[in-house]
Amino acid sequence: MLRSATVRILRAPATCRAASTSRFVRIVEVGPRDGLQNEKTVVSPDVKVELINRLQAAGLPTIEAGSFVSPKWVPQMAGTDDILRRITHSSATKYPVLVPNSKGLTNLLDLLKSSPTPLTDEIAVFTAPSESFSKANTNCTVAESLERLSHVVQVAQDNGLRVRGYVSTVITCPYEGRIEPHAVREVAKALLDMGCYEVSLGDTTGAGTPQTILEMLNAVQQHVDASKLAAHWHDTCGTAIANVMAALSAGIRVVDSSVAGLGGCPYSPGATGNVATEDVVHVLHGDGWETGVDMSKLAATGDWISRELGRPNESRAGRAWLAKRARESATPPGPRARL
């Protein structure tokens, strides 16, 4: 009985079954942005730069480097221009930054024009199907937000930037409760229609379960192909890894995550960090997926940043990996080690 129920819950609805047979999953590391934007204290630029450099060395193909939002709204993200200038850029890595409006885009474009070397070629814009969340997060209605973003996307593209879109509160809103899946679909479609190359679906509150995630994806995928979608799950209720697997079963091959499970959203009270990158890499590699990420370097980075911030490392896989490594290096070579 229990077994058949489990199978029923985890099976993707027919309309959202795998669009891709590739075994590669692209991980978008959002720790330096989504993670650090919610820290109580402003993290020093040196630590931010080292975090991004370490994540790049661990093989993360995309690292969200920060935000060009108003420093009055999110002071933790002030100085992203300095971070972009100081990190060690790798041509194999993308360093998108979050941009909420024309002012943020102008600031970014001024920086890019004044820099002798390329700093980033990608931005991310964000909105939500919930009126209350839109107001709390960006001080405008959903319709105003889409109008504002369509201008931002146009100008960004005219200046050679790729644009990724985010839809927040895809399962529940902290102020309005349950969000209808068709409302998520409409906003995701609007972002793609205005020129975003991909839309990341954010379970901002972390209330999703495999079943509610698949219901939402089923509705979205009636109009949007899985190849245009990414999974951005917060782990408030401990369901994020199960939800990652549900997204994979629906054909999604891009997962956003945060090293050591850093983060939360300043305008989603009670929500915790994103699913930990180490947990995602552990489950993906264990199940035969490829990510290009070096688990040893990643786990060490999660440990390092947790110590720097004086917070617990929220990644169980990261902690287990480090503990195993510590046991192995403490065990003297002998007959048992050779077995």
Ligand SMILES: CC(C)(COP(=O)([O-])OP(=O)([O-])OC[C@H]1O[C@@H](n2cnc3c(N)ncnc32)[C@H](O)[C@@H]1OP(=O)([O-])[O-])[C@@H](O)C(=O)NCCC(=O)NCCSC(=O)C[C@@](C)(O)CC(=O)[O-]
């Ligand atoms: C959108 C605004 C700016 C509107 O905020 P507003 O107060 O309505 O803006 P305004 O246009 O009235 O301007 C007010 C002041 O802010 C300045 N200003 C205005 N814009 C900028 C800017 N870009 N950069 C720097 N300064 C800016 C502007 O120049 C002015 O300065 P003043 O004249 O008072 O000195 C504000 O609401 C905002 O910055 N919101 C961002 C909130 C945020 O960053 N939230 C977290 C990111 S979203 C998220 O985490 C969810 C996600 C993506 O991870 C997915 C998920 O998990 O759900």
